[in-house]
Amino acid sequence: MASTATSFCSPPLTSSRASVLRQCQQLNPNRLSFPINLNTAKRAPNLTVQHAPLPLKVLCARGKRGTTAKKPATSDPVYRNRLVNMFVNRILKKGKKSLAYNIIYQALKNIQQKTQSNPLAVLREAVNGVTPDVAVKARRVGGSTQQVPIEVGTFQGKALAIRWLLEASRKRSGRSMVLKLSSEVMDAAKGTGEAIKKRETTHKMAEANRAFVHFR
Template structure:
């Protein structure tokens, strides 16, 4: 292979690679794929239309970003559950991890139905949630931290300062709290059973996962004196 004049071997290889590799970059004028109906915003007046389409191009005529391979139009598709599966997965065994999560939801459903039949009154039965997806979402919401600690170097010394977390980062940290709390137990039972009990405890604002979040908040509170270093 002949090299281009004035270029190194690395630059030549990068140029050839770019010719045969598609670039997955989309401009800001592109919109998200309409996989679910609730993603399509309703436009009621021209003011909303101008906000959604700053370039005066109708929303229905804009180019849409292609959907990712794991996205589906199935009724049982939940992006938060898919994210939890990806975090829990090890060594690329996604099918096995999906079976574990399905077993977790089954255990949660059976446990809540058992509590429902044991409830002495109709008022207590009405307060018991039997939908495992609602319980899972509530558990993740209770485990999401508001702050985290970031290490910076100032004047030759290192400080841990409290900073706000992005919403996607909150979601990932909260799920990690649940998974780590289930893994740290000395268990002789399946992982699905331990995860189900940990999610139920987190849904009730109890358990090791919620304690991890509260401990992180206490550490952030202890380091609040160095919070101004965030802007320096």
């Protein structure tokens, strides 16, 4: 038996090959119980490596998108308020963030001078007044486009309110964005202004198209 094993293992193992064989025998002693010709094994044709099958959970998770967690909103460096930073990020144009910060801070200072109250409280009241409960989204229904009512979450409602406030501010007469934004925020806090009208129009449209709720 020993002579058969010796004739099978040709040429003799060197020190490096012997160390490799010793490591392989330690990993799987049952499969490597006899000597192996490493030179022949390297040049063996049709040598395939069989991997263990992946679990079903891993296969189902492949190609899944949209699972990244949303980053939490950060606060601004002066007021330490997330709502102010949301205004800054949405009024930002062409990467000029210092200009966006300047517009928002000057508008808040103008609100404080005119109302003699906390400008953050006025800003929060304006956003809460403009935030819609429902919104409408265009969907293709039966060959025609219908405005389908959809529910609005807290973050999405605030984003819509800020967008409507900024759009209404830009449509105001005048050249100073600081004065237009501060005036629109103060009007929205009182329950008036174009942003409040936009919210009421959206609610009326959603009520008129409530028959298409099941198409969302």
